[in-house]
Amino acid sequence: MLIVAIIPLLLAGEATRFDSAFTPQFTRHQIENTSVATRIGLAKWAATRHGRKLIEYFQSTDCEITVVEDDAERGIGRAPEPGIATLVAATMHPSQRKRFEIILNPAYYQLPKGMFPLAGQPGNPADAMAIAWAGEMLHIYFYAHGISLPHHARADFQNEWHAVAAELGMGTVPHDDEDEYAHSVIVRYVGYGR
Numbered sequence: 001m002l003i004v005a006i007i008p009l010l011l012a013g014e015a016t017r018f019d020s021a022f023t024p025q026f027t028r029h030q031i032e033n034t035s036v037a038t039r040i041g042l043a044k045w046a047a048t049r050h051g052r053k054l055i056e057y058f059q060s061t062d063c064e065i066t067v068v069e070d071d072a073e074r075g076i077g078r079a080p081e082p083g084i085a086t087l088v089a090a091t092m093h094p095s096q097r098k099r100f101e102i103i104l105n106p107a108y109y110q111l112p113k114g115m116f117p118l119a120g121q122p123g124n125p126a127d128a129m130a131i132a133w134a135g136e137m138l139h140i141y142f143y144a145h146g147i148s149l150p151h152h153a154r155a156d157f158q159n160e161w162h163a164v165a166a167e168l169g170m171g172t173v174p175h176d177d178e179d180e181y182a183h184s185v186i187v188r189y190v191g192y193g194r
């Protein structure tokens with residue numbers, strides 16, 4: 001296997017390796033200590049053109065991203081804004097290592113009994129995690145450019161968001177201020193019965 005990228009995307013405390021097709025090659029430790037939805041979601045996002053672009057960017061600019069799974073998180077994911085020192089370093093010292101964190105909740109997606117996802121919406125927990133990876137890594141991408149919150153109203157953020165959501169086959173998932181707190185887009189977009 002040819003490993004082309006080992007980025008400081010710390011999953012279960014270990015850097016994540018990607019092969020030449022940008023498929024993550026998880027370690028045994030990562031497989032034993034992360035949920036399958038989180039791992040499939042990462043693979044789906046990394047397989048998109050926008051996902052690859054961000055991975056290459058994070059690798060080339062020495063961004064270290066710690067990924068934490070938390071089933072108490074009230075939403076599918078969150079990317080806390082880093083301190084001002086990190087935002088300043090992103091623009092003043094681009095080659096300096098910058099540390100970020102994302103929180104994912106792979107247990108958050110639950111389809112109530114008798115309901116089904118609408119077209120273009122996450123159909124299972126792995127889809128929800130692909131959306132969470134795409135959404136939260138996009139926030140990190142903006143932080144890594146020294147851009148503090150808010151991001152959602154920016155045209156460039158929305159353009160990037162719609163492009164990656166469409167690449168994931170979930171182009172109707174919004175990413176805006178209504179979802180800033182919980183990113184709870186899923187339940188609102190689920191229909192009743194068939």
Ligand SMILES: [Zn+2]
Pocket residue numbers: 135139152175176179180
């Ligand atoms: Zn957001």
